Amino acid sequence: MSGASADLVAALAALRAEAEALIGAATERDVLQRLRTDYLGRKAGRVTAILRDLTSLDIEARKAVGQAANEAKAAIEALLETADAALAARAHASSADLTMPARQAFRGALHPVTLVVDEICDIFRDLGFTRVTGPEAETEQYNFTKLNFPPGHPALDLHDTMYLGPGTLLRTHTSPVQVRTLEAYPPPIRVTIPGLCYRRDAWDASHAPVFSQIEGLVVDEGVSFVDLKAAIGYFARRFFAPGVKVRFRPSFFPFTEPSAEVDVECQICHGAGCPVCKGTGWSEIMGAGMVDPAVFEACGVDAERFTGYAFGMGPGRIAMQRYGLSDIRMLYDADVRLHAQFVEAR
Numbered sequence: 001m002s003g004a005s006a007d008l009v010a011a012l013a014a015l016r017a018e019a020e021a022l023i024g025a026a027t028e029r030d031v032l033q034r035l036r037t038d039y040l041g042r043k044a045g046r047v048t049a050i051l052r053d054l055t056s057l058d059i060e061a062r063k064a065v066g067q068a069a070n071e072a073k074a075a076i077e078a079l080l081e082t083a084d085a086a087l088a089a090r091a092h093a094s095s096a097d098l099t100m101p102a103r104q105a106f107r108g109a110l111h112p113v114t115l116v117v118d119e120i121c122d123i124f125r126d127l128g129f130t131r132v133t134g135p136e137a138e139t140e141q142y143n144f145t146k147l148n149f150p151p152g153h154p155a156l157d158l159h160d161t162m163y164l165g166p167g168t169l170l171r172t173h174t175s176p177v178q179v180r181t182l183e184a185y186p187p188p189i190r191v192t193i194p195g196l197c198y199r200r201d202a203w204d205a206s207h208a209p210v211f212s213q214i215e216g217l218v219v220d221e222g223v224s225f226v227d228l229k230a231a232i233g234y235f236a237r238r239f240f241a242p243g244v245k246v247r248f249r250p251s252f253f254p255f256t257e258p259s260a261e262v263d264v265e266c267q268i269c270h271g272a273g274c275p276v277c278k279g280t281g282w283s284e285i286m287g288a289g290m291v292d293p294a295v296f297e298a299c300g301v302d303a304e305r306f307t308g309y310a311f312g313m314g315p316g317r318i319a320m321q322r323y324g325l326s327d328i329r330m331l332y333d334a335d336v337r338l339h340a341q342f343v344e345a346r
């Protein structure tokens with residue numbers, strides 16, 4: 001080994017020892033960063049400089065000095081890594097408050113109205129119903145005219161309906177999807193139609209300007225009111241309680257004739273009368289009836305050959321009853337403390 005290369009190897013050993021001492025003494029990560037630049041920096045690093053000058057040495061010396069320089073570089077690199085990891089861990093430990101409660105992971109949950117809609121659709125699916133949806137922005141034709149609403153009907157009023165423009169509006173019920181279904185598919189038809197509806201209602205404990213609805217429609221040859229009563233009775237016994245009492249009261253809707261309001265025995269007092277059922281012993285769950293032949297005619301269905309029934313209910317109100325919510329606005333607040341309760345509900 002020539003004198004020059006021996007000097008360089010000795011210098012590298014000294015650099016390595018010096019770096020080792022400085023790294024061992026460092027108490028800040030910034031200091032380590034600066035030491036890395038001093039010894040290994042690409043431009044002015046002291047070990048790097050020796051490696052760069054190797055080309056000026058003869059081949060023997062180049063080999064000896066190159067090996068020593070690479071070893072020094074690797075050793076300093078390793079010391080810097082270890083020291084940096086130790087300082088990082090110490091900084092983390094001193095900033096963490098180990099007495100703090102662990103943060104709970106929130107798994108996410110389905111909205112109570114979604115749970116009710118899914119359950120209703122599942123029950124009717126067992127009776128052969130398919131779930132369908134339609135647009136929330138509708139035309140007056142689909143929302144009112146084809147459903148047999150006469151031109152002067154109060155529901156068409158600007159005070160009740162949110163119009164988007166002349167003849168277009170945000171649907172006030174899911175019934176336009178009945179029209180779309182009748183126009184798109186020939187009978188037999190069995191569908192459930194869940195979706196959001198819009199009305200000009202002010203917010204209060206029991207009203208919201210946007211709410212969910214679910215309707216059902218059955219059209220076939222020979223469908224009668226008996227079939228309607230059987231299907232609703234089956235649904236009520238599955239959804240509310242086996243053996244629950246159901247009653248039909250005469251009512252009126254433009255698109256069904258005859259029409260009925262359907263009540264089930266109050267699930268809180270079981271018919272005795274309580275504040276929730278306002279002392280009647282019954283709670284109203286839906287409107288229903290036989291599809292008016294005028295609707296069939298407007299949708300191109302042969303009213304001589306086919307009959308059908310339809311029903312509609314409010315999953316929001318049903319969810320309030322089922323989960324004991326006193327204010328409908330709770331369904332819109334997106335408060336995770338409410339939703340988190342339904343994580344295990346399914």
Ligand SMILES: [Zn+2]
Nearest residue numbers: 266269274277
């Ligand atoms: Zn009651």
